[in-house]
Amino acid sequence: MTSLLSQINPGLLLIVVGFIGCLVPVQRVRQAMMVATPVIGVIMLALADRGTSLAVANVMGIDLILYKVDSLNFIFGLAFLIASFLNAIYALHTDDRLQDGMALAYAGAAVAATFAGDLMTLFIFWEITAVSSVFLILRAGTKAAYQASMRYLGIQVLSGVLLLDGLAYVYKANGTLTLDTLGSFTSFDDPGAKFIFAAFAIKAAFPFLHNWLQDAYPKATVVGAVVLSAFTTKLAVYAFARMFPGFEILIWIGAFMTVFPVFFAVIENDLRKVLSYSLNNQLGFMICAIGIGTPLAINGAAAHAFAHIIYKGLLFMSVGAVLYRVGTAKASELGGLYKSMPWTTLFCIIGAVSISAFPLFSGFVAKSMTMSAVATEGYVIVWAMLLFASAGVLEHSGIKIPYFTFFGHDSGKRVKEAPFNMLLAMGIASFICIAIALPAFVPGFGYNWLYDMLPCTATAPADVCLASGKEIKVYEPYTFDHILTQMQLLMLAVLAFMLLKRFGLYPPERPGTILDTDWLYRKPGYGLAKWCGTVWGKVGPTMTGVAGGISGKAFDRLEGVFSPQGRLARGGLTSSMAMWSAVLLGVVMLVVLIAR
Amino acid sequence: MTTPTERDANGRFIKNEADSTEINHGADDMHPVSKILFGWVENKRTPLALLVLVIVVCVGLFAVDVFHHRHEYLHFAEATGFYALWGFGAFALAVLSGWPLGKLLRRSEDYYGEADTVPNDVEDKQ
Numbered sequence: 001m002t003s004l005l006s007q008i009n010p011g012l013l014l015i016v017v018g019f020i021g022c023l024v025p026v027q028r029v030r031q032a033m034m035v036a037t038p039v040i041g042v043i044m045l046a047l048a049d050r051g052t053s054l055a056v057a058n059v060m061g062i063d064l065i066l067y068k069v070d071s072l073n074f075i076f077g078l079a080f081l082i083a084s085f086l087n088a089i090y091a092l093h094t095d096d097r098l099q100d101g102m103a104l105a106y107a108g109a110a111v112a113a114t115f116a117g118d119l120m121t122l123f124i125f126w127e128i129t130a131v132s133s134v135f136l137i138l139r140a141g142t143k144a145a146y147q148a149s150m151r152y153l154g155i156q157v158l159s160g161v162l163l164l165d166g167l168a169y170v171y172k173a174n175g176t177l178t179l180d181t182l183g184s185f186t187s188f189d190d191p192g193a194k195f196i197f198a199a200f201a202i203k204a205a206f207p208f209l210h211n212w213l214q215d216a217y218p219k220a221t222v223v224g225a226v227v228l229s230a231f232t233t234k235l236a237v238y239a240f241a242r243m244f245p246g247f248e249i250l251i252w253i254g255a256f257m258t259v260f261p262v263f264f265a266v267i268e269n270d271l272r273k274v275l276s277y278s279l280n281n282q283l284g285f286m287i288c289a290i291g292i293g294t295p296l297a298i299n300g301a302a303a304h305a306f307a308h309i310i311y312k313g314l315l316f317m318s319v320g321a322v323l324y325r326v327g328t329a330k331a332s333e334l335g336g337l338y339k340s341m342p343w344t345t346l347f348c349i350i351g352a353v354s355i356s357a358f359p360l361f362s363g364f365v366a367k368s369m370t371m372s373a374v375a376t377e378g379y380v381i382v383w384a385m386l387l388f389a390s391a392g393v394l395e396h397s398g399i400k401i402p403y404f405t406f407f408g409h410d411s412g413k414r415v416k417e418a419p420f421n422m423l424l425a426m427g428i429a430s431f432i433c434i435a436i437a438l439p440a441f442v443p444g445f446g447y448n449w450l451y452d453m454l455p456c457t458a459t460a461p462a463d464v465c466l467a468s469g470k471e472i473k474v475y476e477p478y479t480f481d482h483i484l485t486q487m488q489l490l491m492l493a494v495l496a497f498m499l500l501k502r503f504g505l506y507p508p509e510r511p512g513t514i515l516d517t518d519w520l521y522r523k524p525g526y527g528l529a530k531w532c533g534t535v536w537g538k539v540g541p542t543m544t545g546v547a548g549g550i551s552g553k554a555f556d557r558l559e560g561v562f563s564p565q566g567r568l569a570r571g572g573l574t575s576s577m578a579m580w581s582a583v584l585l586g587v588v589m590l591v592v593l594i595a596r
Numbered sequence: 597m598t599t600p601t602e603r604d605a606n607g608r609f610i611k612n613e614a615d616s617t618e619i620n621h622g623a624d625d626m627h628p629v630s631k632i633l634f635g636w637v638e639n640k641r642t643p644l645a646l647l648v649l650v651i652v653v654c655v656g657l658f659a660v661d662v663f664h665h666r667h668e669y670l671h672f673a674e675a676t677g678f679y680a681l682w683g684f685g686a687f688a689l690a691v692l693s694g695w696p697l698g699k700l701l702r703r704s705e706d707y708y709g710e711a712d713t714v715p716n717d718v719e720d721k722q
Contacts, residue, residue: 221716323714388690496684513702
């Protein structure tokens with residue numbers, strides 16, 4: 001039994017149970033399945049051997065490696081399973097078969113893709129994440145959500161198609177799709193590299209490809225947004241770490257990604273959208289670290305992804321709880337909720353200080369590795385951008401979310417505290433945010449627990465850690481200088497907030513739609529498509545008429561000449577035909593005679 | 597708190613929504629846990645006291661920088677108060693940019709057709 005459990009990709013179990021869950025009508029039975037399966041998944045993962053292909057299937061001559069655990073994908077898979085467990089608890093107050101089942105299947109697809117040992121398996125689960133997650137948006141049941149889900153699905157499927165294109169090139173060039181040391185690319189000239197990069201870039205929400213995220217997540221259901229925040233983008237981060245470590249362009253893309261969402265998050269009113277921009281900003285840190293590609297940086301990306309999945313989920317949960325009780329997540333309509341939702345307030349604050357990277361909270365022990373790696377490699381401008389973004393994170397996720405929701409101007413709304421299951425999920429997430437960040441008073445606990453799981457450890461480093469040729473060193477987050485500088489950065493930023501607020505310089509929260517680059521395809525792009533449709537609708541029939549007329553006339557002419565009743569068939573044809581045949585024969589004979 | 601009067605088939609009291617709301621909030625409109633955790637927020641002097649506290653902490657952090665030489669990979673970051681000033685400046689820049697950006701980019705809520713409506717799984721819709 002144990003050996004069987006250790007041979008099956010836990011993601012597959014989640015997918016199967018998820019699909020079955022869609023058919024189970026009894027709420028409590030279904031929810032027990034949803035909560036228990038990720039726990040079994042974690043046990044399966046703990047039992048699995050590292051570094052060997054555990055499940056292989058041969059399909060049409062291609063070896064599909066369905067399950068391969070190593071020190072790079074372990075931490076991502078574990079984070080996905082924990083997130084899936086928390087999401088299941090968070091959803092206990094709802095009775096929605098499709099949402100429950102698809103949330104688990106979506107998590108399962110992300111887990112399965114993480115542990116895929118070849119590109120084809122990765123592609124299959126990559127697509128399942130797209131298809132299963134769209135239901136979490138659709139179940140919101142509004143027209144806006146429906147339209148957003150279709151845009152979301154289109155973009156996600158495009159990512160899958162690009163991945164398929166890329167893997168075809170890889171297969172043609174290498175004859176194998178295995179994701180091992182040879183599996184990662186060395187330059188964009190490698191066959192398929194550009195396609196696969198583009199596929200990952202869409203899912204990681206790179207600048208100008210990011211709009212699907214801010215478009216879809218805030219329109220999803222209360223539970224759906226929490227589920228969505230965990231998987232797709234971090235799967236892409238993992239995929240980049242696996243296949244594109246040390247690509248310098250990622251450093252700059254990542255740095256830009258950390259900075260630009262800060263400005264959008266400041267003016268955005270919908271707090272779930274603010275969190276979506278914040279998600280983008282956090283991904284930037286991870287992408288930048290992968291671009292640096294040193295062991296410290298890869299560890300930074302992995303630790304950041306783990307911590308981020310938990311605290312971002314926590315923030316989405318707290319805003320979701322408010323949305324659930326109050327019926328809106330707009331900053332302009334909220335405020336003063338600490339009076340009626342104290343536990344939610346407390347958990348939201350823990351999420352906020354975690355993402356802001358205050359010492360003793362998870363962001364501090366995770367993000368600092370990336371900052372340190374960037375500084376060590378001497379990228380001055382990038383480092384300055386990340387430092388700016390760190391203050392920006394404090395602005396939108398650290399202060400704006402809790403302040404405008406729970407404090408600030410009292411909206412006068414008095415509601416009940418969030419349902420117990422929501423509080424439980426938030427409580428566990430808060431516990432993890434603190435537990436993985438405490439100084440390691442007891443060896444193996446505190447941040448050591450997180451650091452021991454990182455890909456680049458001296459004992460069992462992942463392949464990607466060796467690529468840069470840099471030495472693997474032990475990182476110490478709690479140094480006096482580090483705590484001092486981080487506190488200086490954050491506390492002075494807090495002071496800036498207080499002064500700006502006191503002097504009325506902080507822009508008020510106003511309802512409205514903030515334009516982003518998706519304006520291009522939602523307004524002019526849509527307009528152009530609509531215009532083309534209209535033009536085609538009018539021109540089409542006319543063109544068909546003209547073409548029909550011309551071809552009809554031509555046919556009539558030909559028929560008039562060549563048909564059995566045509567001019568050539570009328571009297572005189574036989575004699576003239578015989579004469580012309582004789583003339584032609586004569587010409588041919590003459591040519592042959594001269595030619596010889 | 598009122599005593600529930602309705603009983604279910606097993607004879608247990610049925611708590612209705614209004615009761616549980618009142619259990620949460622009591623007469624003065626505040627959750628009992630809120631009073632413990634965030635009661636201090638209600639005090640009128642709190643905002644000023646917080647500001648003074650933060651200023652004192654900031655001055656303290658700055659003072660440490662004056663007397664303590666930090667070692668950084670990037671040498672310009674060793675300048676006294678570099679992180680403090682960067683944090684203050686970055687935050688102020690991000691927030692103040694909200695004024696022009698808001699004017700430039702904010703449109704009406706139904707700019708893209710139907711405004712974002714509330715999802716179906718909120719409490720009021722169930």
